[in-house]
Amino acid sequence: MEDTLILEHHQISLKLDRIAWQIIEQHCSEDEIVLIGLADRGFDVAEKIYNRIIKNTNSNVHLLHLLLDKSAPLTEPIIIESNEKISHRAIILVDDVLNSGITMAAAFKKALEFKPKSVRTAVLANRDHHKFPIQANYVGISLATTLKEHISYSEVNGEMSITLR
DSSP: OOOEEEEOHHHHHHHHHHHHHHHHHHTTTOSEEEEEEETTHHHHHHHHHHHHHHHHOOOEEEEEEEEOOTTSTTTSOOEESOGGGTTTSEEEEEEEEESSSHHHHHHHHHHHTTOOSEEEEEEEEEESOOSSSOOOSEEEEEEOOOTTOOEEEEEETTEEEEEEO
8 A cells, every 4th residue: 555645844834833732732831841752753743843833932832752652552561751740840751753642542541640730732633543541732743544554653854654555
């Protein structure tokens, strides 16, 4: 099966700009914002949003990495670096693609252990096949796909893309 390009670099960049501005607008009264990128590609997306937020605001923003086994997110250990920055702060969990919601649900559960002020979610691409009642608050693009189709985010030589297979 051939890949279909959904979003190219420039389009993704605009989506990330919009997500960053939405976060800034909705958290302007917060002293601190904590962006937590889910392992690998979610962290890459979180880092791009983080860079846009700090470029456009004086807010105190933290960027953390959440490590988990995406093949078994509900049963394997989940680690969030620098846990002391999480308690009583506004948290935004960031991933590249929201598929079934299992990974985001596991991350959400872990984040709640630190009694955050609030928890929101941001994803670059959202699918409509969630198994858990997880919705993204900030979304780059929503796609209605079949269960057999796969959405992937990649970055090669600094050029981002989202494809459908």
